[in-house]
Amino acid sequence: MHDYDKNGDEFLQIDLNNTLKKIIPDNTSQGQYNYPGKKHYQAVEAWPDADSYLPGGDRNALLNCDAHLKATLIGSSQIFDVDSGTLGVGVTGYIYFVDFDRTRPRTRKCKIIIIGDC
Amino acid sequence: MHDYDKNGDEFLQIDLNNTLKKIIPDNTSQGQYNYPGKKHYQAVEAWPDADSYLPGGDRNALLNCDAHLKATLIGSSQIFDVDSGTLGVGVTGYIYFVDFDRTRPRTRKCKIIIIGDC
Amino acid sequence: MHDYDKNGDEFLQIDLNNTLKKIIPDNTSQGQYNYPGKKHYQAVEAWPDADSYLPGGDRNALLNCDAHLKATLIGSSQIFDVDSGTLGVGVTGYIYFVDFDRTRPRTRKCKIIIIGDC
Numbered sequence: 001m002h003d004y005d006k007n008g009d010e011f012l013q014i015d016l017n018n019t020l021k022k023i024i025p026d027n028t029s030q031g032q033y034n035y036p037g038k039k040h041y042q043a044v045e046a047w048p049d050a051d052s053y054l055p056g057g058d059r060n061a062l063l064n065c066d067a068h069l070k071a072t073l074i075g076s077s078q079i080f081d082v083d084s085g086t087l088g089v090g091v092t093g094y095i096y097f098v099d100f101d102r103t104r105p106r107t108r109k110c111k112i113i114i115i116g117d118c
Numbered sequence: 119m120h121d122y123d124k125n126g127d128e129f130l131q132i133d134l135n136n137t138l139k140k141i142i143p144d145n146t147s148q149g150q151y152n153y154p155g156k157k158h159y160q161a162v163e164a165w166p167d168a169d170s171y172l173p174g175g176d177r178n179a180l181l182n183c184d185a186h187l188k189a190t191l192i193g194s195s196q197i198f199d200v201d202s203g204t205l206g207v208g209v210t211g212y213i214y215f216v217d218f219d220r221t222r223p224r225t226r227k228c229k230i231i232i233i234g235d236c
Numbered sequence: 237m238h239d240y241d242k243n244g245d246e247f248l249q250i251d252l253n254n255t256l257k258k259i260i261p262d263n264t265s266q267g268q269y270n271y272p273g274k275k276h277y278q279a280v281e282a283w284p285d286a287d288s289y290l291p292g293g294d295r296n297a298l299l300n301c302d303a304h305l306k307a308t309l310i311g312s313s314q315i316f317d318v319d320s321g322t323l324g325v326g327v328t329g330y331i332y333f334v335d336f337d338r339t340r341p342r343t344r345k346c347k348i349i350i351i352g353d354c
Contacts, residue, residue: 023137023140033129034121034123034129034130034132034133035130036129037121037129039120040119042120043119065133068133068134069130072134073137073192075193076196076198077196079197111199111206113197113199115233
């Protein structure tokens with residue numbers, strides 16, 4: 001909210017990242033978590049589009065256990081009310097869309113479902 | 119995902135369990151958490167079906183504070199979109215239904231509510 | 237559930253508070269977290285109703301980083317089914333409405349949206 005560090009990261013988001021990192025350290029080496037296991041690597045390597053998951057065959061691109069765990073903790077859906085055309089997040093509320101994966105850049109889609117009369 | 123340990127537990131689920139256990143240790147003895155308190159024991163023991171909550175009168179069957187706290191952190195509901203008959207969880211997404219209670223086996227129900235045209 | 241401490245706090249709620257506090261310590265001093273930053277203070281101080289956010293100009297009233305982080309972890313919405321007029325929270329389920337902010341008393345609203353035939 002209003003303040004950003006030199007990397008352009010918003011202060012509250014940095015604090016959230018730090019909190020999550022404390023609970024769920026970045027997955028930087030094989031064997032640090034159980035996942036990803038041997039069979040998962042083999043399965044992904046057998047996919048027709050394997051190279052988009054493991055660019056250059058680099059197995060480190062699948063070291064995203066922390067992302068799975070963070071996403072599970074935070075949840076993958078959230079509901080917001082819209083009343084008379086106003087999004088009910090309060091004066092200081094923000095909606096973040098987060099991809100916790102750090103291993104490779106990619107395009108992400110966020111699905112917004114509107115229920116009710118509009 | 120693809121890998122299971124010798125107990126049949128999926129790797130990512132083990133990692134999630136380990137993470138949650140670190141934050142919220144298993145409730146294995148009375149007094150470890152505030153809950154369950156004296157009045158809660160007395161209330162449950164007065165229920166007509168008390169024996170299904172405390173089999174054989176064993177008060178340890180109520181040592182499930184960790185399950186309450188884990189469930190609160192993870193949340194009890196989640197929304198998924200279904201588009202043209204396809205569940206929107208992505209290529210590698212899974213839906214887990216978890217009962218964090220470790221104290222006694224039982225049957226659980228998961229309620230699925232479908233909203234919209236189907 | 238059934239048990240309360242001398243402050244009137246319910247046991248399971250105390251356990252949840254303790255768990256969250258362990259992960260996300262109370263924000264009691266400036267600089268403890270990145271948020272709130274200088275620009276956020278300046279922005280709030282420029283609001284027409286600044287005094288309701290910073291009573292008496294006390295900047296400590298904005299030390300609520302922990303509240304933002306706890307709310308993000310727990311989530312701001314939850315779905316419950318109502319079947320034949322009964323709220324589906326089970327025998328021992330409760331719904332808590334929590335404002336994690338500790339800095340000043342205020343009135344809060346909880347929005348309940350009912351979807352479906354009632």
